[in-house]
Amino acid sequence: MMGSFTDINYQAAAPDEKRFLFAGYQELLKAFDIDELLKVTLVNRKVKEAAFESELYLPMKKDGFDEYREEINTMNRRRATEGTNHITQEKYVTVTTHRRKAEDAQPWFTRMESTLRSAFGKIGSRYERLETLERLKFFHDFFRPGEEEQFRLEEELLHKRGHTIRDYIAPDGMEFRDNYFKIGERYGRVLFLGEYPADLQDTLIMELMNLPKEMMLSIDMISKSKEDSLQKVQRKLLSIETEIANSTKKANEQGNYNATVPLRLDEKRNGLTDIIKLIKEYDQRIVWAQVTLFHMADSLKELDNDTETLISIGQQKMCRFQTAMYRQEQGLNTVLPYGLWYMDSLRTLTTENVSTLMPFVSQEIWDKGGICYGQNRMTKHLIIADRRKNQSPHSVYLGLTGSGKSMGYKMEMENVILGTEDDIIILDPEREAFPIVDLFKGEFVHLSAGSKMHINALDMMQYVEKGDDPVAIKCEFILTLVEMAVGKGNVSPKQQTIIDRCSHRLLTNVLNGRRKRQATLKDLYELIKKQPEDEARDLAACLELYVLGSLNMFAQPTNVDTASRLLCYDIRDLGEKLKPLAMTIVLDAIQNRVALNRSLGKRTWVYIDEFWWMYRQEYTAKFFDAFYRRMRKYGCLICSVSQNVSSLLRSEYGRDMLSNSEFLMLYNQSDADRKELGELLDISSTQMGYITNAPAGCGLMRCGSALIPFDGRIDTETKLYRVMTTKIEEVGDFG
Numbered sequence: 001m002m003g004s005f006t007d008i009n010y011q012a013a014a015p016d017e018k019r020f021l022f023a024g025y026q027e028l029l030k031a032f033d034i035d036e037l038l039k040v041t042l043v044n045r046k047v048k049e050a051a052f053e054s055e056l057y058l059p060m061k062k063d064g065f066d067e068y069r070e071e072i073n074t075m076n077r078r079r080a081t082e083g084t085n086h087i088t089q090e091k092y093v094t095v096t097t098h099r100r101k102a103e104d105a106q107p108w109f110t111r112m113e114s115t116l117r118s119a120f121g122k123i124g125s126r127y128e129r130l131e132t133l134e135r136l137k138f139f140h141d142f143f144r145p146g147e148e149e150q151f152r153l154e155e156e157l158l159h160k161r162g163h164t165i166r167d168y169i170a171p172d173g174m175e176f177r178d179n180y181f182k183i184g185e186r187y188g189r190v191l192f193l194g195e196y197p198a199d200l201q202d203t204l205i206m207e208l209m210n211l212p213k214e215m216m217l218s219i220d221m222i223s224k225s226k227e228d229s230l231q232k233v234q235r236k237l238l239s240i241e242t243e244i245a246n247s248t249k250k251a252n253e254q255g256n257y258n259a260t261v262p263l264r265l266d267e268k269r270n271g272l273t274d275i276i277k278l279i280k281e282y283d284q285r286i287v288w289a290q291v292t293l294f295h296m297a298d299s300l301k302e303l304d305n306d307t308e309t310l311i312s313i314g315q316q317k318m319c320r321f322q323t324a325m326y327r328q329e330q331g332l333n334t335v336l337p338y339g340l341w342y343m344d345s346l347r348t349l350t351t352e353n354v355s356t357l358m359p360f361v362s363q364e365i366w367d368k369g370g371i372c373y374g375q376n377r378m379t380k381h382l383i384i385a386d387r388r389k390n391q392s393p394h395s396v397y398l399g400l401t402g403s404g405k406s407m408g409y410k411m412e413m414e415n416v417i418l419g420t421e422d423d424i425i426i427l428d429p430e431r432e433a434f435p436i437v438d439l440f441k442g443e444f445v446h447l448s449a450g451s452k453m454h455i456n457a458l459d460m461m462q463y464v465e466k467g468d469d470p471v472a473i474k475c476e477f478i479l480t481l482v483e484m485a486v487g488k489g490n491v492s493p494k495q496q497t498i499i500d501r502c503s504h505r506l507l508t509n510v511l512n513g514r515r516k517r518q519a520t521l522k523d524l525y526e527l528i529k530k531q532p533e534d535e536a537r538d539l540a541a542c543l544e545l546y547v548l549g550s551l552n553m554f555a556q557p558t559n560v561d562t563a564s565r566l567l568c569y570d571i572r573d574l575g576e577k578l579k580p581l582a583m584t585i586v587l588d589a590i591q592n593r594v595a596l597n598r599s600l601g602k603r604t605w606v607y608i609d610e611f612w613w614m615y616r617q618e619y620t621a622k623f624f625d626a627f628y629r630r631m632r633k634y635g636c637l638i639c640s641v642s643q644n645v646s647s648l649l650r651s652e653y654g655r656d657m658l659s660n661s662e663f664l665m666l667y668n669q670s671d672a673d674r675k676e677l678g679e680l681l682d683i684s685s686t687q688m689g690y691i692t693n694a695p696a697g698c699g700l701m702r703c704g705s706a707l708i709p710f711d712g713r714i715d716t717e718t719k720l721y722r723v724m725t726t727k728i729e730e731v732g733d734f735g
Helices: 015-032 050-056 064-082 102-122 133-142 155-160 163-167 204-209 224-252 262-280 300-316 328-335 351-355 405-419 432-441 470-486 493-511 521-529 534-547 578-599 611-615 619-630 645-650 654-659 670-681 685-691 719-724
Strands: 001-007 039-048 085-094 127-128 174-176 182-184 186-197 215-223 286-297 320-323 347-350 371-376 381-386 395-398 424-428 443-446 565-568 606-611 636-641 663-666 698-703 706-709
Touching: 001 102, 015 102, 015 215, 050 064, 050 381, 064 127, 064 215, 064 371, 064 381, 064 719, 085 102, 085 395, 102 127, 102 432, 102 578, 133 163, 133 670, 155 636, 163 606, 182 328, 186 300, 204 300, 204 381, 215 351, 224 262, 224 286, 262 347, 286 328, 286 351, 286 698, 300 320, 371 405, 381 670, 381 698, 395 405, 405 424, 405 606, 405 645, 405 663, 405 719, 432 443, 432 565, 432 654, 432 719, 443 578, 470 493, 470 534, 470 619, 493 521, 521 534, 578 606, 578 611, 578 619, 606 685, 611 619, 611 636, 611 645, 611 654, 619 654, 636 645, 645 654, 645 670, 654 670, 670 685, 685 706
Parallel strands: 395 636, 395 663, 424 565, 424 606, 443 565, 606 636
Antiparallel strands: 001 085, 001 127, 039 085, 039 215, 174 182, 182 186, 186 286, 186 320, 215 286, 286 347, 371 381, 371 706, 663 698, 698 706
C-alpha cells in the first residue's frame, strides 16, 4: 500500500516544538507493526518548463496592459531562478506485509491506512492513500519522462490486446552497468548509506534533497519487538564481553596485568549497554534500517559531479555514501516505492536513531491557478497560493507602517486585474489606491462633505442567497446606521422599534413594487416624522444633519457609475466622526454589487484598507462581522488591511476574525502586538521571529494549515512599483 504525505515546518520550529514533532515521528514509527516493511520515499521531480510557465506567467491579452504583465512575469522569472523551482518534491510512504493471499492483506492495509492517517495528523501532516491508477501513474511518469500526459490504462483494451500493465509503464529499454544505469538517454546512479556516525543529525535528509537535481531517496525500516530487540542486543553484548575477556586473558598470559580494555571494544560495550537501557526504560525498539538513493543526469560527466556532491554532503554529517557497485538494478528496485528491498545494507538502529532520518523540512504552497506571493524564505521556492480554494477565501494583511503590507495586497490586486476577468472593488480611506485605479482605467468615487457624488444608503440587494431576507438584512443595517449617527447609548429601545417599523414598511413597498424608485434616508426621515410617538420627533431631529444638513451625501439617490470592473470608493476627505459611518454605507453598497455579480456568475474581490476603523465601536464591529461572513456565500473574496493591530485585538469580533482567518499575511509588528498575535494564532516565538525587525515586504504567511516565512519584495525598477509605493519620497500628489 502506498500513500502520500505533506510536509510540515520542522526545521524552522522552536526547540520545544521540534522535540514534540520528533517525538511524534518516533510514535509514528512505533505504531507500525513488528517485522513489516515501512518505506519512506522522497522524490525530487523535474517540472516541465512549459507547465511551469503556464502556471507562473500571466498570458498576454493585447489590451494595452501587456507591459505590466511582462513586468510581473519578469519578476517571477527572477524569483524562480533564485531557488530550485524547476524541481518539485513529493513524499510517499509504502507499507508491505506478508500474507498468503491478497484478500488476507486487505484488512491489515485498511487498519494501517487509519493508523498512518492518525499518526501523521498528530504532527500536522496529511496522509492520503494512493489508488491503484495513481500508483501506476507514479511509475509511468518515472520510467517515461516527457510522456506524463499520455498515461492511459483501459482494462478492456488491456485484455483484448493481450497486454500487461508493464506494456503501459516500462520504458523502451534500460541498461545497467557496474556503477550506473541508463533509461533512454538519461543516466542514473544508485548510492547507499554504508557507514553511520554515532550521532545522526536530523538535517541529513534535508540537505541531500535540497540538491536541485532529479533524485529519489528511500528509507527502509523494519521494527523488531521489544523482546527480540533485547535478545539481539544482549547477544551482541555477550559477544563483546567475550572478546574483552579474551583480550584481557591474552594480556595476562604475556605478563601484562595492568592492561586496559581496548578503546574500540569499550566503546561498543558502552553503546550496547546504553541501547539496553533505552529499550528497557524508554520504550525504544531496534529497527533494521537502510538509506538508498538514486539521482539522474543528462550526461555521465554531470552524473559523476552530482555523485561527488552527494557524497560530500554525507561526509559533512560523518556519513559515508557509497556507490552500489554491480548492484545498480537491485538498488533501483530498492529505492522505487514497490515496497521491496534487495540491498543488504541494513543497519541496526534504535527508534530514536532512525527518527533522525527526518523527512520533514518546511511546508510549501503551489496551488494550480494561484497567484505568486513571493518566495519561501527557507527554501527559496515560489509561493503560489489560491485563496479561492480555502474554506474561507478572505484574507488579512497586518503590519506596521513601512512594513510592505500595502505593496503586498496591491500586487495581489494587480494580478487579479491582469490575470482574471473578476471584478475588483476598493474601499480606500487614505487614497492609496488612486494611482492603480487611474492606471487601469477604473472608476473613482470621491465621497466628501459637499461632494456631488452620492451613494444612497438605502439601496437594497436585488439578488440574495436562498434563505436570506433582503428586507431583514437592510433593516438591521439601517438600525446600525442610525445608532452610528446618533450614538448607541442615545437610541432608546422604543426608538429602535420605530426605526425597525418604518424601515420595514418603506423597504417592503420597494420590494413589492409599490414604490417606483429606491427609498432614501430622506424618505425614512419623513416617515419617522409622521409617527405618533414623541420619541419619533427626537429621532428625526437627530437624523436631520445626515438628511438635510451638510452630511447628506448618503441621503440622495445614487448618481455615480458603480458598474465598472475596477471601482474605488475614496473617503479620505471625510472627518474622523463620519469615516466609520461612510465605511459602513460603502460596504453595504459593495454588498449589493457582490450580490448582483453572483447572479451573473462573476467573482468579486473586495479590498478594505484601514479596516480597524470598523472595530472601534461594537455596533460597527458587529455589522462588519455579519458582512464578512455573508460575503463568503456570494463568491466574494475580501482582503482586509490594517496597521493598527491593537484595535483589532481589543475587540472580541476582531480577535474572532483573526483567529478564524485562513489566509493571513503578517508583516513587521511591534513587540506587544507580536506577542499577543502569537498567542492568539498559536504561532511559536521562533516563527514569529520572521516578523521581528523583518525587511519591508517580508513576513509570515498562513494559508490554510500551512505557515510559511515569505519574501514578497517587489522589483523597484518597474512602473508597477511606482504606482504602488507609499514612500513619501517616491509618491506623487494624487489628491
